[in-house]
Amino acid sequence: MDATRTTGTIVQTPDGEYGIVGDADALAAAYANGTPIAPTNDPYDGDLLYLGYTRETYGDYGRTLETLGLAYLKDDGRAVYYLNTGRLDEAPAFDDALNGVNDYDPYGDADEDYLNPRYS
Numbered sequence: 001m002d003a004t005r006t007t008g009t010i011v012q013t014p015d016g017e018y019g020i021v022g023d024a025d026a027l028a029a030a031y032a033n034g035t036p037i038a039p040t041n042d043p044y045d046g047d048l049l050y051l052g053y054t055r056e057t058y059g060d061y062g063r064t065l066e067t068l069g070l071a072y073l074k075d076d077g078r079a080v081y082y083l084n085t086g087r088l089d090e091a092p093a094f095d096d097a098l099n100g101v102n103d104y105d106p107y108g109d110a111d112e113d114y115l116n117p118r119y120s
Contacts, residue, residue, distance in 0.1 A: 006022065006029070006038070007038045008023075009039065013072075015071075017053055017071070018085060019071045019082050020049060020080070020081055023077065024074075030051060030081075043093050044091070047090065047094050048090035049088075049090075050083070050087045052068065053082035053085070054067045054068075054084070069082060
């Protein structure tokens, strides 16, 4: 891995989105330039992730797409930036992990009669 590449640790933000925490200045530059971040978490340390979460909102003027970069600043000079979870071509390990979470069915092993009780 390139020694000059910006790195950070994947985290889940309080609002439930995924982000990366690292040096505030380095992450700000990577976000502004659109350069990837190398996560330091195992097993994602071979992946490359991009910053910026795009969400869709509706308001008085119709549908709007908004891209969020900075999630929040920390007191120690680090920042948390949202991850672009729609751009995971260079992040196969993180993509697999997200697909595992999204495919989870909490009722997969439940008894059909319990979920849909028969009424007599």
